[in-house]
Amino acid sequence: MERFNLLKKDHLIGFLRKLAKEYRIIAPVKNRHGDTLFTPVTDLDNDEIDLTNQPQNSIKSFLFPQTEVIATYQSSTPDDYTFTEPEPSFPPTIFFGVRPCDLSAILYMDVIFLKGKKDPFFLDKRRNSLLIGLNCTAPFANCFCNATNSGPFLEFGFDLQFTDLGDRFMVETGRSSGERLIEDRPQFFTPSTEKDSQARYQSFLEARGGFHRPVHLDQTLKKLAKGEVDESVWSFLSERCQDCGGCAYVCPTCTCFTISDQPLSPTNGERLRSWDACTFSGFTRMAGGHNPVHRATGAIRQRFLHKLLYDVKQHGRTSCVGCGRCVGICFGGTDIVRFINMSCQGELYGT
Amino acid sequence: MTNSINEIENAEVILVTGSNTTEAHPQVARRMFDAVDRGAKLIVIDPRRTPLAAMAHLHLPLHPGTDIPLLNGMMRIILDENLIDDLFIEMRTENYHALRDLLFRLDLDEVVRITGVPLDTISQAARLYARTQKAVICYCLGITQHICGTENVQTLANLAMMTGHVEKEDTGVDPLRGQNNVQGACDMGSLPNVFPSYQPVSNEDYREKFEKAWQTSLSGTPGLTLLDMTHGGADGAIRGLFIMGENPMLSDPVLSKVKETLTGLDFLVVVDLFMTDTAKLAHVVLPAASFAEKTGTFTNSERRVQMVRRAIPPIPGCKTDLEIIMNLSRRMGYPMEYDSPAEVMEEIALLTPIYGGMHHDRLENSWGLQWPCWDRQHPGTPFLHKYFFTRGRGHFVPASHQSPSEPMDATYPFQLMTGRIYHQYHTGTMSRKGTLLNRENGEALLQIHPDDAGRDNIRHGEMIILASRRGEIRVKAEVSDQVAPGTLYTTFHFSEAPINLLTTGARDPKANCPEYKICAARVEKIRQGP
Numbered sequence: 001m002e003r004f005n006l007l008k009k010d011h012l013i014g015f016l017r018k019l020a021k022e023y024r025i026i027a028p029v030k031n032r033h034g035d036t037l038f039t040p041v042t043d044l045d046n047d048e049i050d051l052t053n054q055p056q057n058s059i060k061s062f063l064f065p066q067t068e069v070i071a072t073y074q075s076s077t078p079d080d081y082t083f084t085e086p087e088p089s090f091p092p093t094i095f096f097g098v099r100p101c102d103l104s105a106i107l108y109m110d111v112i113f114l115k116g117k118k119d120p121f122f123l124d125k126r127r128n129s130l131l132i133g134l135n136c137t138a139p140f141a142n143c144f145c146n147a148t149n150s151g152p153f154l155e156f157g158f159d160l161q162f163t164d165l166g167d168r169f170m171v172e173t174g175r176s177s178g179e180r181l182i183e184d185r186p187q188f189f190t191p192s193t194e195k196d197s198q199a200r201y202q203s204f205l206e207a208r209g210g211f212h213r214p215v216h217l218d219q220t221l222k223k224l225a226k227g228e229v230d231e232s233v234w235s236f237l238s239e240r241c242q243d244c245g246g247c248a249y250v251c252p253t254c255t256c257f258t259i260s261d262q263p264l265s266p267t268n269g270e271r272l273r274s275w276d277a278c279t280f281s282g283f284t285r286m287a288g289g290h291n292p293v294h295r296a297t298g299a300i301r302q303r304f305l306h307k308l309l310y311d312v313k314q315h316g317r318t319s320c321v322g323c324g325r326c327v328g329i330c331f332g333g334t335d336i337v338r339f340i341n342m343s344c345q346g347e348l349y350g351t
Numbered sequence: 352m353t354n355s356i357n358e359i360e361n362a363e364v365i366l367v368t369g370s371n372t373t374e375a376h377p378q379v380a381r382r383m384f385d386a387v388d389r390g391a392k393l394i395v396i397d398p399r400r401t402p403l404a405a406m407a408h409l410h411l412p413l414h415p416g417t418d419i420p421l422l423n424g425m426m427r428i429i430l431d432e433n434l435i436d437d438l439f440i441e442m443r444t445e446n447y448h449a450l451r452d453l454l455f456r457l458d459l460d461e462v463v464r465i466t467g468v469p470l471d472t473i474s475q476a477a478r479l480y481a482r483t484q485k486a487v488i489c490y491c492l493g494i495t496q497h498i499c500g501t502e503n504v505q506t507l508a509n510l511a512m513m514t515g516h517v518e519k520e521d522t523g524v525d526p527l528r529g530q531n532n533v534q535g536a537c538d539m540g541s542l543p544n545v546f547p548s549y550q551p552v553s554n555e556d557y558r559e560k561f562e563k564a565w566q567t568s569l570s571g572t573p574g575l576t577l578l579d580m581t582h583g584g585a586d587g588a589i590r591g592l593f594i595m596g597e598n599p600m601l602s603d604p605v606l607s608k609v610k611e612t613l614t615g616l617d618f619l620v621v622v623d624l625f626m627t628d629t630a631k632l633a634h635v636v637l638p639a640a641s642f643a644e645k646t647g648t649f650t651n652s653e654r655r656v657q658m659v660r661r662a663i664p665p666i667p668g669c670k671t672d673l674e675i676i677m678n679l680s681r682r683m684g685y686p687m688e689y690d691s692p693a694e695v696m697e698e699i700a701l702l703t704p705i706y707g708g709m710h711h712d713r714l715e716n717s718w719g720l721q722w723p724c725w726d727r728q729h730p731g732t733p734f735l736h737k738y739f740f741t742r743g744r745g746h747f748v749p750a751s752h753q754s755p756s757e758p759m760d761a762t763y764p765f766q767l768m769t770g771r772i773y774h775q776y777h778t779g780t781m782s783r784k785g786t787l788l789n790r791e792n793g794e795a796l797l798q799i800h801p802d803d804a805g806r807d808n809i810r811h812g813e814m815i816i817l818a819s820r821r822g823e824i825r826v827k828a829e830v831s832d833q834v835a836p837g838t839l840y841t842t843f844h845f846s847e848a849p850i851n852l853l854t855t856g857a858r859d860p861k862a863n864c865p866e867y868k869i870c871a872a873r874v875e876k877i878r879q880g881p
Contacts, residue, residue, distance in 0.1 A: 033660075034716075239402065239405070239406050240384050242377045242380070242381065244377070258787065258790070260786040262786075272786075274786065274787065276787070280787070280791055281791060282787070282790040282791045288812060289811065289812045296402065296405065331377070331378060331381045332377075332381055333381070333384060333385065333388070
């Protein structure tokens with residue numbers, strides 16, 4: 001039988017304190033307004049590390065910031081530009097308490113940014129990052145990672161992964177880099193027993209049965225692959241899309257960006273890359289003003305096709321990881337769960 | 352708003368007039384969508400086929416500036432078909448007979464001729480609205496920015512009262528206010544004639560109350576309205592101006608007049624985040640801190656007062672509005688010493704009855720409180736006019752059609768309407784600094800109907816000349832059937848195409864609101880060559 005390590009909850013902060021000597025720790029922290037966000041932990045004694053609520057942000061924004069300087073430029077005459085790449089400045093970082101959905105999202109970003117020609121800005125950050133996962137034992141209101149096969153428990157992709165067993169965590173090792181974190185600090189860990197493995201499995205079964213939303217993604221995927229999603233579904237949702245881009249901004253796998261130059265003075269400035277979203281009309285509008293995407297009928301088409309059809313074709317799986325954040329943020333009522341449910345309604349209830 | 356925003360979700364009929372809600376008030380539009388998804392019927396009255404009009408059950412594409420005859424037409428049909436709420440009229444209102452007399456004299460054929468809306472459509476709208484139990488009217492600047500803006504609003508009130516569609520939950524008349532805190536600014540007495548909480552300066556008791564609190568003598572004469580100040584001319588009575596967070600060099604009508612006035616001043620101070628067109632004319636510019644750099648409250652459309660907390664310290668060199676005012680007043684010999692915004696809020700609660708129970712500690716951990724909130728125990732007021740109107744009985748004020756201030760003629764054959772778009776905020780002082788927002792919508796576009804464009808051989812995306820009796824600008828044409836033939840539409844966000852050079856200075860004599868929505872205009876191709 002495979003053996004794992006156990007870490008008593010009482011010693012979690014002690015363990016993190018040791019890690020913090022060598023790494024920056026980024027973990028879900030509840031701020032003074034009651035919001036839980038992935039935040040760099042600066043004070044282990046007073047920052048409230050919150051492992052019971054879903055962080056409102058994913059860790060995407062640390063590895064792929066909303067706005068990032070990719071070059072600075074100097075220009076003495078209008079025709080003469082000198083570009084300088086910024087020095088890498090991402091310290092060795094441990095992301096702690098990353099749930100399976102967000103961890104799956106990082107694996108997807110690895111494919112986007114590191115397959116083939118590598119994105120140097122992402123690579124620098126990713127190389128300096130370790131991921132300590134946290135299996136989900138109680139799915140949140142909008143979660144559907146069971147439908148996207150990215151949770152509630154994860155089998156690979158992490159350096160270490162924690163499972164809450166009440167007074168203790170079971171700690172799995174996914175990579176040698178994770179193993180070293182334990183080997184260098186063996187005093188915190190005891191070996192697990194068969195009983196602990198049983199408890200972990202029981203916890204998995206309970207999590208699997210704890211989803212609040214029925215989401216029949218497989219039906220939608222089949223319909224999309226066969227081109228059978230009714231046109232009326234697209235236009236119904238598109239005309240309600242409020243064009244805020246919130247879904248793309250909270251999405252842990254949306255990686256589209258745009259590049260702009262920001263002058264700081266007449267002679268120097270910054271070249272920035274910032275998050276973009278396919279639901280914006282400027283995303284597809286051409287120089288002459290023509291837009292092949294008609295907002296009222298197709299504003300959200302690219303978003304759902306990309307996540308649920310193109311990525312399945314190209315990478316073998318959806319790039320929706322079922323974290324449910326877009327469901328919570330969308331105020332037009334055009335989120336991906338509504339799309340999935342609308343698109344398979346005919347099949348489920350007859351037309 | 353007499354209702355709360357959330358109540359719109361439960362309405363059974365929503366009548367939207369003079370509001371491009373999806374672009375200007377997306378959070379309100381979202382409730383409309385939800386209501387429609389639950390079976391509510393949506394009626395949109397708008398000269399343009401806005402996105403909301405496109406999805407409405409009934410769209411009444413009236414000619415610009417013909418709201419009163421259209422609404423009177425609806426009321427006449429309601430009257431003819433016995434759809435009025437007799438009991439409500441009897442118990443809660445007065446002066447109904449004056450309205451009825453006017454409606455009896457109304458010629459429906461003439462209504463159709465003036466408004467351009469078929470009688471059948473008007474009838475359908477009238478029946479839908481009158482027959483339902485829960486009906487909400489949402490209106491915006493398309494109603495108020497006319498010379499008859501006040502009468503437009505009164506006519507909407509007539510319609511609501513005649514059918515008993517007020518003083519109930521999910522039912523009422525809701526003006527959608529534009530900026531995040533325009534309601535709060537009015538509540539705080541940023542109007543020429545009132546102290547905070549709409550207590551008139553002309554009333555001696557109120558004046559005494561504020562004199563006691565502020566320990567200074569106060570004038571009982573109302574101040575000047577906006578255009579009285581910015582249209583005063585080079586030799587106007589106003590010699591010095593202190594402008595905070597406003598950019599009249601783009602937002603006020605007849606910009607040439609505004610410029611003449613501002614450059615003729617002895618002293619102009621502008622407090623703003625960025626160097627606006629107005630700030631460029633100032634003798635002194637004071638850099639202000641943004642919303643993210645200060646603590647306080649904003650009051651939104653539904654009268655909800657919400658806390659805003661400082662997220663980052665002010666950028667070096669910038670000060671919050673409170674600091675700027677305190678610094679100035681100290682130097683002017685009237686020290687105002689507040690330790691915190693919460694202390695200002697205490698004074699507001701003390702002097703402003705409708706904010707009587709609003710303190711920072713109550714607002715801090717909630718989604719805010721809706722005024723009137725009389726004291727610390729009061730839970731706030733989700734909807735107004737429950738059981739009685741503020742003034743007692745609802746007073747019907749009948750109104751008849753008034754032609755827009757500026758007639759069209761052979762030289763200026765188009766009606767030009769102005770408004771806003773989703774991605775830019777007001778004069779773009781802040782939103783035009785955002786790369787993505789500018790990419791989404793970074794320049795003024797003039798909507799022109801394909802028939803009109805075709806006649807003048809104007810292509811989509813072509814720079815053209817747009818002129819009115821006051822001047823001309825260059826703007827890019829957007830050939831679109833959102834507008835009807837004979838009408839044009841554009842926005843006022845862009846200083847490269849300052850549309851308010853063209854708009855008229857005519858205004859509603861009661862509310863002093865300029866007629867931004869209609870002026871006579873012409874379009875012209877730009878001639879190439881020498």
